[in-house]
Amino acid sequence: MTPITEVEGRRLALSNLDKVLYPAHHFTKGEVVHYYATTAGSLLAHLHNRPVSFLRFPDGPDGQLFFTKNVPPGTPDWIGTAEVPHSDGPARQVLVQDLATLVWAANLVIEFHTPQWQADAPGxxxxxxxxxxxxxxxxxxxxxxxxxxxxxxxxxxxxxxxxxxxxxxxxxxxxxxxxxxxxxxxxxxxxxxxxxxxxxxxxxxxxxxxxxxxxxxxxxxxxxxxxxxxxxxxxxxxxxxxxxxxxxxxxxxxxxxxxxxxxxxxxxxxxxxxxxxxxxxxxxxxxxxxxxx
Known part of the structure; x- marks a missing residue:
């Protein structure tokens, strides 16, 4: 059964927390989520107002890697997004502005990548x-x-x-x-x-x-x-x-x-x-x- 946790009033389903993602260090998905949650004070400041691109590695670094700029399917409607210009037309990307969104993203097992500009002034x-x-x-x-x-x-x-x-x-x-x-x-x-x-x-x-x-x-x-x-x-x-x-x-x-x-x-x-x-x-x-x- 997927555990449900509440973060800043948002209910989040966190899955496979015992899954080992870094075998040599026996570092689990739960530890990934914990790392991001405990670093939130500094990390969120650097994510603030910057559309996020995700590099996902749900089966660890040796598994498949997925790089995505678009809002992932199944993203809760309370997650903030921004319209971002792309060469093939505007698209929406996630904004990670609070702890609940950060924990939601961490559950996807991701690297965070951001541009050198903010969402209100693309480019x-x-x-x-x-x-x-x-x-x-x-x-x-x-x-x-x-x-x-x-x-x-x-x-x-x-x-x-x-x-x-x-x-x-x-x-x-x-x-x-x-x-x-x-x-x-x-x-x-x-x-x-x-x-x-x-x-x-x-x-x-x-x-x-x-x-x-x-x-x-x-x-x-x-x-x-x-x-x-x-x-x-x-x-x-x-x-x-x-x-x-x-x-x-x-x-x-x-x-x-x-x-x-x-x-x-x-x-x-x-x-x-x-x-x-x-x-x-x-x-x-x-x-x-x-x-x-």
Whole structure:
């Protein structure tokens, strides 16, 4: 029998809570739901007013993955949605604005992915993102070296960058912006990527071409495009272990000598929030937003 729980006055059916999703860690679906519920204070702030794309992995990371932007079938009518422009016409996407919606979504077993703009201003980015993706044998250690260069370069333009792990192999840099057309942010990020390649040619490529990427960090500027999304801070990832896209300090980036130092699992997040608070809270502060040069 599917247990019914009440969250903020909403009745939710939570299914298969004993199902093991990450076998090596014996991490269950119930623990996924619990992780999202206990991280809600910080996670919801980064989901607020951003249409969510879901990467579902209901049978764990080794099972089928489903990426969906549209409102899933069977979504309760009390779940908030927003109309979002797409190349083939407008569509509705879910807004995760409260704990009840978050727990409902967690029951679907998902990664959260969000655009760099908010629902009331599609295509007007309020943050910059640069995805640092290492090509083997490069690792997050090389990403950190590139991130430190980009941090300085952004600072020269008056833009303060913040870092989080991707939850996979790489690192994401984020910066709060005054609302700016996504195309302009993409063009700016591409210029930075080209400059990074020129400054660090042994370490960086700004092109996605597979043959160029072994041993280098791909500085991916494309996630600033209006149609693209990025893993939301604090989302679990469909990886072999319950890895989380985790905000990190610049000291941690500077000191990283081994990929394990910047690999965080669900159980690491509550203690980090206790110690550091939300390291990406400045992204949510309109007073920290800057205009592109």
């Amino acid at each position: 007007q980015a309020d943050r910059l993102v640069i995805d640092l993706d290492p090509g083997s044998p490069a690792t997050v250690v090389e990403c950190c070296e590139v991130a430190l260069w980009l941090r300085e370069r952004l600072a020269a333009d008056g833009i303060e960058a913040f870092a989080k792990t991707s939850g996979a192999k790489g690192l994401h840099l984020l910066a709060p912006l005054e609302r700016t057309p996504s195309a302009d942010v993409t063009a700016y990020a591409k210029r930075l990527a080209v400059e990074a390649e020129q400054a660090l040619p042994r370490l960086v490529t700004h092109r996605m071409t597979k043959s160029l990427r072994p041993g280098k960090v791909f500085v991916d500027f494309s996630q600033n495009a209006a149609a693209k999304t990025t893993a939301t801070p604090y989302t679990l990832r469909a990886r072999p272990d319950p890895a989380v896209s985790t905000p990190v300090t610049w000291e941690e980036v500077t000191d990283c000598q081994n990929p394990a130092q910047l690999h965080f699992l669900a159980g690491d997040i509550a203690p980090r929030l206790q110690d550091y608070g939300d390291l990406l809270a400045p992204l949510l502060n309109p007073n920290r937003a800057r205009a592109l040069p």
